[in-house]
Amino acid sequence: MSALPIRIKGQARRSLTAAEILEITRAREKSLSRLLILYVTTGLAFMLLPGTFLGVWNLLAISSHRAASSVSAGWVQAHGHAQIFGWIGTFILGIGFYSIPKLRRLNPFALRAAWTCWTLWAAGITVRWLTGVYQWHWRVMLPVSAALELIAFLIFFSSVSGHRPQESGKESLERWVLVVITASVGLLATLLVNLGACVYLSARGSSPDMPAAFDQRFLVLETWGFLVPFVWGFSAKWLPVFLGLRPIRERWLLSALAVNSLGVLIALTGSILFAAIALSGGILISTWALRLLEPTQQAAKTKGGHQSFPIFIRLACFWGIIAALLGIWASFVPDSHGIWGASRHALTVGFLATMVFSIGQRILPAFSGMRLLFSTKLMFLSLLLLAIGCFLRVSSEIVAYQGCGT
Ligand code: HEM
Numbered sequence: 001m002s003a004l005p006i007r008i009k010g011q012a013r014r015s016l017t018a019a020e021i022l023e024i025t026r027a028r029e030k031s032l033s034r035l036l037i038l039y040v041t042t043g044l045a046f047m048l049l050p051g052t053f054l055g056v057w058n059l060l061a062i063s064s065h066r067a068a069s070s071v072s073a074g075w076v077q078a079h080g081h082a083q084i085f086g087w088i089g090t091f092i093l094g095i096g097f098y099s100i101p102k103l104r105r106l107n108p109f110a111l112r113a114a115w116t117c118w119t120l121w122a123a124g125i126t127v128r129w130l131t132g133v134y135q136w137h138w139r140v141m142l143p144v145s146a147a148l149e150l151i152a153f154l155i156f157f158s159s160v161s162g163h164r165p166q167e168s169g170k171e172s173l174e175r176w177v178l179v180v181i182t183a184s185v186g187l188l189a190t191l192l193v194n195l196g197a198c199v200y201l202s203a204r205g206s207s208p209d210m211p212a213a214f215d216q217r218f219l220v221l222e223t224w225g226f227l228v229p230f231v232w233g234f235s236a237k238w239l240p241v242f243l244g245l246r247p248i249r250e251r252w253l254l255s256a257l258a259v260n261s262l263g264v265l266i267a268l269t270g271s272i273l274f275a276a277i278a279l280s281g282g283i284l285i286s287t288w289a290l291r292l293l294e295p296t297q298q299a300a301k302t303k304g305g306h307q308s309f310p311i312f313i314r315l316a317c318f319w320g321i322i323a324a325l326l327g328i329w330a331s332f333v334p335d336s337h338g339i340w341g342a343s344r345h346a347l348t349v350g351f352l353a354t355m356v357f358s359i360g361q362r363i364l365p366a367f368s369g370m371r372l373l374f375s376t377k378l379m380f381l382s383l384l385l386l387a388i389g390c391f392l393r394v395s396s397e398i399v400a401y402q403g404c405g406t
Pocket residue numbers: 052055056058059062068076077079080081083084088215219340341342344345348349352353
């Protein structure tokens with residue numbers, strides 16, 4: 001290995017020996033793994049207490065009063081925000097930072113940006129949750145939380161946008177990267193709208209809760225406009241290898257993305273039926289593009305995870321389609337709170353959480369310092385319980401909330 005001319009902080013520019021470069025690279029890899037573990041544990045912490053615990057609490061209140069309106073909108077929104085931004089959003093930022101080649105180079109600034117981003121992001125989400133649940137100084141804290149989240153994301157965005165095509169040795173951007181960039185734009189739009197809404201509420205609102213009509217549209221933006229494209233991007237990158245799929249139909253994937261984005265824009269205008277039709281079209285096209293339901297060309301690579309995980313990935317895909325179709329049904333039914341709730345959880349628990357549980361348990365141990373999964377049986381159990389819970393939730397929410405069970 002040839003000597004590399006480099007400037008180390010506080011020292012004159014000098015050439016490093018091969019052994020020094022190896023040593024620095026090892027230390028760098030360790031810091032990156034530590035960083036990823038921090039993001040992942042933070043995400044899991046948000047998922048467990050502010051997310052799932054509050055979700056279960058809300059559900060117990062709803063079932064004991066037999067009324068969906070018996071829990072405060074603030075608590076429901078605090079649960080949704082913790083799950084979507086606190087859990088999945090934190091995972092995405094962590095994996096994004098871990099995957100940037102720039103962080104693997106010897107530039108201490110890039111690593112510092114990742115730590116700063118974590119601090120602001122975690123602070124923003126914590127403040128938002130406390131504001132939603134306790135309403136403490138909410139006129140100040142609500143916009144502050146949204147601003148912290150936005151600044152954290154801008155730091156992430158400026159780090160990731162340094163990822164140039166030549167770094168991966170290719171002439172043009174790979175298609176999955178384009179999909180992830182679109183998802184990042186969706187996240188940016190979500191955080192901007194969130195900040196605007198929080199500033200508005202702080203100046204004119206009577207509580208920190210988003211009004212129901214606005215919240216419905218905002219939920220489409222944050223789920224279909226940001227999370228779904230992220231899952232498609234990561235699926236295009238990992239699933240052909242893990243599941244032994246035939247090469248994905250890249251142009252169709254970009255078409256799915258375009259139709260999905262159109263659906264999100266239509267939803268923002270308030271035309272829910274047309275939006276639901278476009279979102280259903282997008283998810284059907286993406287399934288065709290990813291070739292998830294077609295015969296594979298190779299055996300799935302299940303080593304490192306439970307052998308059943310390809311089945312759960314396909315189940316997730318099925319829940320995504322169900323979520324979109326329930327959206328079409330809900331837009332025909334007046335007062336369709338239960339069908340919307342079922343559609344939302346088919347998407348968030350059935351599609352997104354199943355994908356995160358499957359792909360996450362497959363890749364994260366290796367990323368966190370080449371570890372092995374603690375137990376493949378527990379992986380199977382977690383996916384099985386998630387699938388059963390999702391089925392019970394989606395089916396019973398329609399029956400219970402739409403008044404069919406009384
Ligand atoms: C144990 C699991 C969960 C339980 C018990 C639960 C419970 C609830 C309840 C009771 C509501 C109120 C509205 C309704 O009943 O439909 C709700 C809304 C919501 N949940 Fe969940 N949930 C769970 C998991 C998740 C997950 C994993 C996500 C996302 C990744 C999520 C995202 C949301 C969102 C976005 C809302 C709507 C918030 C709003 O109206 O602004 N939930 N959940």
